Amino acid sequence: MFPAIQFGRLFGIPLQARVSFLAMLGAVLLLMGGLSGIFVVLLAFGSVILHEFGHALTARRLGVNVSAIELHFFGGVAKLTSLPKSANDEVLIAAAGPVVSFALAGIGYLLYAATGLGGFALLSAVNLVMALFNLLPTLPMDGGRIFRALLSKRMSFERATEISVKLSRVVSIAFGVFGLAFMQIQLLLLAFVLWSMASAERVLAKRNPYGQPARDCHPGGPVERHAAAVSPDRIVILRYNQRRN
C-alpha cells in the first residue's frame, strides 16, 4: 500500500491524504474540467475534512486520542488510537460527523435561499448526501458504528459486530439488486465494497489478527502503521480486542 501523504495540521491534528483520495479528486477534475471542476473538488474536500473534524474534536473532548485525519476514496476517517470510554461515547463520536454534514447542508441551503447562487445549493446537496451516506447502517460507516455501539450495550462486542455485519450484508445486497435492476454500475461497485468492508470487520472482531505485544500498539507504532495500511478502522478494533483479551 502507498503511504499517506501529510499535507497540513489543524487543531494540532495532522491531515493526511491517501493516493486513492488524490486519484478521486483527479478523476472529478478530469470529468468536470476547468474552474467548475476545481470548485467542486475544493467543496468536496472541505466538506469531508469538516465532517472528520466533527468526529475528531468530539473524540478528543471525550478523552479519546486522535492521531490523524486521513482522506481516502470514500471520504475520510479520524484515526482514533484509544478507546471511547463507553458505548454512549462511541455513539456521540460516530454521530458528530453526520451532524456537521447536516449543519453544513442547512447553512448551504439558507445561503442559497438568500443569494440564489448555485454554489451554495451544491454545498447543501454534497453535505446532505455525505450525511445520509455515512448514516447507512453498515460497518464501518458511522451509521453501522452507532448501531453496533447501541447493540454492544446489551451483548458482547463480537456478537454486536456479528449482527451489524449481517445488517451490512442486507444493505449491500439491496444496493446490488438496485444496481442490477437499473443497470447502475456504481451501485454494483458500492455493493461489493460495502460487503467486503463489513466482512473485514467481522474477522477483526473475532480475534486479534496481529498477536503483537501491547508495547507495539502505540500511536505511530508498528501495529498502527500496519493496521492503517490495511484499514484505518483496524486501529480502533485492535484496541477493543486488547481490552477484551
Ligand SMILES: [Zn+2]
Ligand atoms: Zn463519519
